Amino acid sequence: MKIYMIRHCESEDDVLNCYGGCADFDLTKKGIDTAAKHSEKLSGLGIQKIYASPYKRAKNTALIFDKKVEGGGIEEVDNLCEINTYGVMSGVNKELARDIFGLLINSEEYKSYGYYHGKSFLGGEDVAAFDARVRQAFDHIVKSNNDIVAVVTHGGVFRSVYKNILKRPEKILEIDDAATIEIEYDNGNYTIANMSGIKLG
Secondary structure, eight states: OEEEEEEOOOBHHHHHTBOOTTSOOOBOHHHHHHHHHHHHHHTTSOOOEEEEOSSHHHHHHHHHHHTTOOSSOEEEOGGGSOOOOSGGGTTSBHHHHHHHSHHHHTSGGGSSOBGGGTBOOTTOOOHHHHHHHHHHHHHHHHTSSOSEEEEEEOHHHHHHIIIIISOOOSOEEEEEEEEEEEEEEETTEEEEEEEEEEEEO
């Protein structure tokens, strides 16, 4: 089985300088244009189905891709949602959040948080639980009767898959819009066939 795991394109939180995470921002005009351009690369790959996070920035990227894919449509998978790293700050402008939550941000408890720290901000999602649901999402996908699929999701899911499913030691530092990891799956084994738009460290 071949899996094209693709990150969603630019969303409104990027432009508004807001914390994203579980906040459900839509694509920007630039994001829509990037998705349309990238969809041309998906045409002719034989993708039979697209699995997508239900968050607007991922779902609407997938809908644009689906116009160029002659497959079985889109299935929304809740477990492909972005990790709720930012908790109570989700959807809040970052500068405003520093004013509102300054005491917490500067406290010892939250001086270090994020996926690779294994900890989310106040009200956020447990990282181990997030990793478990991402695994469940991929278990569901590989049980399908498809040979070639696309998965449209988020940066946190990329990091979880790279660390826990692909079992790679490097950290993902940056992920471009429409960044892609082409994954080969065979009898329980996942390997990377190709990767683009990702900076490792």
